Structures are given as structure tokens and as C-alpha cells.
């Protein structure tokens with residue numbers, strides 16, 4: 001619609017996983033545009049997993065919570081698994097008090113554990129689906 | 138719109154409740170430019186989601202100044218975000234004033250969130266988790282009340298809404 005595209009939030013592809021993050025300065029419009037772009041990338045690139053690093057987010061209000069929940073649902077319908085990683089403890093406490101439990105959103109303590117949950121070891125796989133470079137774990 | 142093969146447009150709708158007003162000019166007077174001594178209240182406009190970011194920054198700075206710990210800072214900024222969003226989504230735009238009350242040796246932050254919108258017909262119902270007349274999650278008002286120590290809603294049909302929400306430092 002508008003040209004306010006969330007260029008400041010890169011979405012990086014590592015094998016069949018898309019890796020991205022959210023930042024505080026993202027306003028609602030940008031968050032929505034980000035979710036749309038991510039959803040489109042999941043479909044276009046047939047991603048199997050999505051890691052969203054939220055370790056820089058200093059607050060999650062109900063708008064961001066809804067964005068994450070809907071994004072997870074959408075991704076699941078497209079065959080991808082979303083992991084939201086790195087929530088700060090004060091954010092988790094506040095979210096619980098708001099009464100928002102991010103139902104249906106998978107979480108991980110940090111980005112690394114999130115990547116492990118998505119099947120990553122330490123070295124990237126070649127993008128065309130080969131497995132040869134899988135490491136020892 | 139984008140070139141190349143595309144898996145038939147996926148229509149992602151996350152923002153049903155957003156108002157579609159034309160972008161407004163950036164805040165000119167109130168807010169960040171206002172002189173800001175220690176305890177001087179500051180008023181910020183909230184007309185769109187960009188103003189919301191400004192309000193969050195201002196509230197964060199205020200909580201730091203008053204001496205809140207990280208969890209309390211996060212509570213107050215989150216409550217401010219919910220109330221300010223309500224003021225522009227449901228109330229058609231309004232203001233957030235940050236006050237620095239003191240009581241019995243404690244310091245605090247008071248958020249006064251005002252709009253001249255339609256008002257809230259039944260506040261008790263609106264405070265119920267999950268109740269929404271829009272596309273939100275319906276946790277903003279009740280959630281903000283839980284995040285603050287004092288919470289007072291003044292509203293009248295057709296005459297807008299003013300919410301005063303205070304949190305005190307624990308000492």
C-alpha cells in the first residue's frame with residue numbers, strides 16, 4: 001500500500017531457515033509490513049523454519065503480541081515453524097501480567113537455542129537442499 | 138507488485154483496527170521540545186503509531202529518572218503503550234501527559250491519557266480481558282490497570298475519555 005517498507009529489519013536466509021529480529025523502533029505500520037513480508041518470504045522460499053530474535057525488544061504490548069501470534073499461525077499454515085527467541089525477563093513478566101500468553105507461539109531462551117530447535121548445528125547447509133555440510137553437532 | 142513468480146498474493150491482515158487517517162505533520166510544539174525540569178509534567182500528542190513510539194521513549198526516560206527498576210520501567214511503558222494506542226485507535230487521537238507525583242516519600246509516575254473520542258459506554262465491560270469492539274486482543278485496558286497501582290477512568294458518551302494511571306516506586 002504505502003512505501004513504508006521495513007527495510008531496517010533484514011530477513012536473512014540460512015538454508016531453509018529465515019532469520020530475523022524485531023526492534024523497539026518498529027511502529028505498528030512497520031510491524032505489520034514486516035509480518036507481511038516475512039509471510040511472503042516463507043511462501044516464496046519454502047522456508048521450513050523461522051527464527052525471530054526479540055532480544056532487543058524492550059516491551060511487547062498487545063499489538064506486538066498479536067503480530068507474533070498471527071505470524072506464527074500464518075507460518076504454520078504455510079508449513080513453517082516459527083520460534084521466537086530471546087525474550088527479556090522483564091518483558092515476560094509484563095506480558096504475563098497483561099494476560100497475554102502468546103498461545104501457539106514457540107519460544108526459545110536465545111537465538112542459538114532457537115536455531116538448534118530448528119535443526120541447526122553449527123555450519124550452514126548449502127541452500128539447494130543438500131545435506132553434505134552437516135557438522136558433527 | 139513485486140517482479141518474479143509469486144505464490145498467489147497472500148493477504149495478511151494484522152491491523153484491522155488501525156485508523157487510516159492521512160499522515161499528520163510531525164509533532165511541532167508539545168512533547169519533546171517542551172522545557173523539562175525535574176518534575177515538570179510533559180504532554181505528548183498521540184495521533185498515530187509514530188507518536189506512540191515517541192510516547193514510549195518519553196515514558197521510559199521518565200521511569201528511569203524517577204528511579205524505577207527494569208521490571209517496573211517495563212510495566213509502566215507497556216501500560217502507556219496500551220493506553221496511548223487506545224486513545225488514537227478508539228478515541229480518534231489524544232494526548233499523554235506524564236506527571237511526577239510524590240507521596241509519603243515515594244516517587245511515582247502518573248500517566249494522564251486523554252482523548253475527545255466517543256467515550257466508553259461500559260467501563261467494567263471494557264476492562265474485561267478479551268473484550269474488544271475492534272480487532273485488538275482486548276487486553277489493553279484491563280492489562281494496563283494490572284500494571285499500575287492506581288487506575289481511574291473518567292468517560293462519558295460523546296465526551297471522550299481520560300485515564301489517570303499511577304505507579305509508585307517501592308521503598
Ligand SMILES: Nc1ncnc2c1ncn2[C@@H]1O[C@H](COP(=O)(O)OP(=O)(O)O)[C@@H](O)[C@H]1O
Pocket residue numbers: 062219223224227228252254255256257263264268269270271272273274275276277278279298
Ligand atoms: N479511549 C477509548 N475511547 C473509546 N473506547 C475505548 C477507549 N479505550 C478502550 N475503549 C474500548 O474498550 C475496549 C477494550 O479496550 P482494550 O482492552 O484496550 O482492547 P482493544 O484495544 O484490543 O480493543 C475497546 O475495544 C474499546 O471498545
Ligand SMILES: [Mg+2]
Pocket residue numbers: 219222223273275276277278
Ligand atoms: Mg487497546
